[in-house]
Amino acid sequence: MSGKMEYVTCTAPVNIAVIKYWGKRDEKLVLPMNSSVSVTLSQDQLRAKTTIAACKTFSNDKIWLNGREESFDNPRIQNLLHEVKCRARIQNGSDLDQLLSWKIHICSENNFPTAAGLASSAAGYACLAFTLAQLYKVTGDVSDIARRGSGSACRSVYGGFVVWNKGENIDGTDSIARQILPHTHWSDLHILILVVSDQKKHTGSSEGMQKTVQTSELYKQRVKCVPERTDDIIDAIKNKDFDKFAEITMKDSNQLHAVCLDTYPPISYLTDTSRDIMTLVHRYNTFKAQNKVAYTFDAGPNACLYLNEADVPGVISIIEYFFPPTSQSQHFITGLPINTRAIEKEFISNVTIPIQPDGLKYVIHTTVGDGPRVCTNEDSLLDRSGEPISPIAEKRNIDSVL
Numbered sequence: 001m002s003g004k005m006e007y008v009t010c011t012a013p014v015n016i017a018v019i020k021y022w023g024k025r026d027e028k029l030v031l032p033m034n035s036s037v038s039v040t041l042s043q044d045q046l047r048a049k050t051t052i053a054a055c056k057t058f059s060n061d062k063i064w065l066n067g068r069e070e071s072f073d074n075p076r077i078q079n080l081l082h083e084v085k086c087r088a089r090i091q092n093g094s095d096l097d098q099l100l101s102w103k104i105h106i107c108s109e110n111n112f113p114t115a116a117g118l119a120s121s122a123a124g125y126a127c128l129a130f131t132l133a134q135l136y137k138v139t140g141d142v143s144d145i146a147r148r149g150s151g152s153a154c155r156s157v158y159g160g161f162v163v164w165n166k167g168e169n170i171d172g173t174d175s176i177a178r179q180i181l182p183h184t185h186w187s188d189l190h191i192l193i194l195v196v197s198d199q200k201k202h203t204g205s206s207e208g209m210q211k212t213v214q215t216s217e218l219y220k221q222r223v224k225c226v227p228e229r230t231d232d233i234i235d236a237i238k239n240k241d242f243d244k245f246a247e248i249t250m251k252d253s254n255q256l257h258a259v260c261l262d263t264y265p266p267i268s269y270l271t272d273t274s275r276d277i278m279t280l281v282h283r284y285n286t287f288k289a290q291n292k293v294a295y296t297f298d299a300g301p302n303a304c305l306y307l308n309e310a311d312v313p314g315v316i317s318i319i320e321y322f323f324p325p326t327s328q329s330q331h332f333i334t335g336l337p338i339n340t341r342a343i344e345k346e347f348i349s350n351v352t353i354p355i356q357p358d359g360l361k362y363v364i365h366t367t368v369g370d371g372p373r374v375c376t377n378e379d380s381l382l383d384r385s386g387e388p389i390s391p392i393a394e395k396r397n398i399d400s401v402l
């Protein structure tokens with residue numbers, strides 16, 4: 001290959017909403033009907049990683065996702081790329097004309113299942129927006145650029161606790177994310193992701209939320225009560241009031257799945273296992289006489305549990321008792337290590353849900369984390385000619401949690 005190549009590699013985190021985004025008021029600009037609030041998870045366990053190279057000699061724009069070449073005509077990618085290039089021209093004048101005219105190669109990898117309701121699109125599009133911004137020297141907030149890829153991605157451009165303000169402007173200029181507080185504010189807030197299924201979901205979030213807005217009566221009620229909830233949970237986060245944080249988180253998740261069921265035809269993301277997890281959490285909170293654990297579910301059956309670090313061993317003992325892994329589940333608990341503890345016997349006697357061997361595929365233990373990071377050139381997923389590094393070599397670089 002001849003000609004100079006510019007390239008950059010970055011990582012971005014997953015975020016899990018505690019006040020859910022569900023429903024758009026503008027499909028093209030990706031403007032939500034309500035504000036949402038999320039917690040950014042540590043990139044030490046879950047992250048998207050993206051390398052982008054630009055070179056005069058590239059003949060086509062190309063993208064590889066998890067080792068497979070995908071179509072660059074994806075409107076979300078086009079939309080995002082258009083936006084970042086406009087911003088680069090505004091900020092840098094004609095200085096970048098040459099670089100902006102070159103074709104690009106994008107290579108991205110997630111170290112967790114893609115399109116399985118684990119917010120891969122949030123991490124992936126945040127990483128794409130952040131990496132493009134680095135390449136084209138765009139400064140300032142890039143949450144609105146990430147939003148063009150996937151709404152929830154705008155929250156993954158910040159670490160810690162994040163709010164995405166729905167905004168009022170028709171052109172979406174005020175529909176941006178901002179950090180409420182950094183991850184260090186509440187570092188003993190831990191997260192357990194209970195993976196019930198890592199298969200692709202039956203109804204994508206975009207399609208699902210569109211149908212809900214069109215058909216659900218209950219949804220009109222939801223949109224009215226979200227603003228107060230948003231203010232209340234921001235207060236709970238500021239005060240590290242877990243009891244309140246947990247109550248609002250669970251109520252909002254339940255309402256999201258209620259409006260999904262009220263959609264016509266109904267959308268059902270939760271499974272019996274998801275509902276058993278909900279029952280266990282409520283029984284445990286009643287047993288402890290205060291909220292010790294909160295569940296939340298996105299557009300899939302997997303549970304995300306929020307809890308304080310001190311409660312992780314006790315909760316894991318319950319999870320392992322009711323969903324015992326069989327000998328095939330080698331790495332049942334991944335991520336941060338856990339000191340196991342014997343289950344509290346008095347708790348079991350109160351619970352009637354059945355023991356379900358292999359009810360869960362695995363559990364990821366993580367904590368609150370920081371925002372996107374710029375990597376060194378050694379972390380590149382593209383070689384010096386702009387082609388993906390062979391999957392075997394890449395695998396060595398991926399600190400997969402699985």
Ligand SMILES: Nc1ncnc2c1ncn2[C@@H]1O[C@H](COP(=O)(O)OP(=O)(O)OP(=O)(O)O)[C@@H](O)[C@H]1O
Nearest residue numbers: 048108114115116117118119120121122124298299
């Ligand atoms: N690293 C990445 N880089 C670019 N695009 C990605 C990346 N990861 C995921 N995507 C895009 O996001 C899509 C998956 O989004 P989808 O909303 O279906 O699943 P999810 O994000 O895992 O679930 P949810 O949004 O419900 O939590 C992929 O098909 C791909 O187009």
Ligand SMILES: C[C@@](O)(CCOP(=O)(O)OP(=O)(O)O)CC(=O)O
Nearest residue numbers: 017020021150151152205206298299
């Ligand atoms: C249930 C959710 O996870 C929905 C996420 O929806 P997406 O951000 O994936 O939707 P699009 O903007 O259409 O790409 C809730 C949330 O993350 O707030």
